[in-house]
Amino acid sequence: MFAIGADLGQSVDYTAIGIIEKTGTLDLRHIERVPLGKSYTSVVDHLAALKASLPGSRLVIDNTGVGRPVRDMLTERGVDVVPVSITSGRKTRYVDGSWRVPKQVFARGLVAALENGGLRIAKALLYTDALKAELADFQATFTDKGTGVFGGKREHDDLVIAIALAVWGVSASTGA
Numbered sequence: 001m002f003a004i005g006a007d008l009g010q011s012v013d014y015t016a017i018g019i020i021e022k023t024g025t026l027d028l029r030h031i032e033r034v035p036l037g038k039s040y041t042s043v044v045d046h047l048a049a050l051k052a053s054l055p056g057s058r059l060v061i062d063n064t065g066v067g068r069p070v071r072d073m074l075t076e077r078g079v080d081v082v083p084v085s086i087t088s089g090r091k092t093r094y095v096d097g098s099w100r101v102p103k104q105v106f107a108r109g110l111v112a113a114l115e116n117g118g119l120r121i122a123k124a125l126l127y128t129d130a131l132k133a134e135l136a137d138f139q140a141t142f143t144d145k146g147t148g149v150f151g152g153k154r155e156h157d158d159l160v161i162a163i164a165l166a167v168w169g170v171s172a173s174t175g176a
Contacts, residue, residue: 002057003169006068007161016158020166028117031127044073060169063098106164131159
């Protein structure tokens with residue numbers, strides 16, 4: 001099974017895409033950053049083509065912010081999408097056609113896969129070094145109420161989020 005994770009951006013933040021294949025392990029097969037300024041129409045074309053090239057795959061997109069219109073464009077083209085709104089909450093739930101998943105769930109799933117050796121990242125991928133730098137900077141801080149806030153210390157964490165979406169996509173039961 002394949003899952004394509006897409007963290008959407010355009011002008012300041014990149015659109016990042018990661019593809020995970022679940023075999024006995026989770027294998028990162030592809031990772032990319034779409035150049036800044038690329039139109040959403042081009043991103044939709046690209047995501048639709050990736051999904052078509054991997055029959056039976058899940059396309060998991062960040063439905064937060066700009067993700068909603070991209071989801072709508074994909075859906076209008078007949079592309080099955082698993083929309084996920086990344087929240088600061090504590091519970092994963094399915095509401096009004098979209099998953100609401102706490103960022104800490106993504107972070108925990110990704111960290112667990114990395115720590116137990118279940119996620120293998122190929123060295124030869126174009127953005128492997130950038131992903132490793134983002135992973136090294138990705139951290140949790142806690143509010144006064146004890147809520148975990150996850151993010152990168154640097155400018156971008158888009159590759160981490162794309163991979164986390166894909167890991168969640170191959171691991172979670174997304175049948176609503």
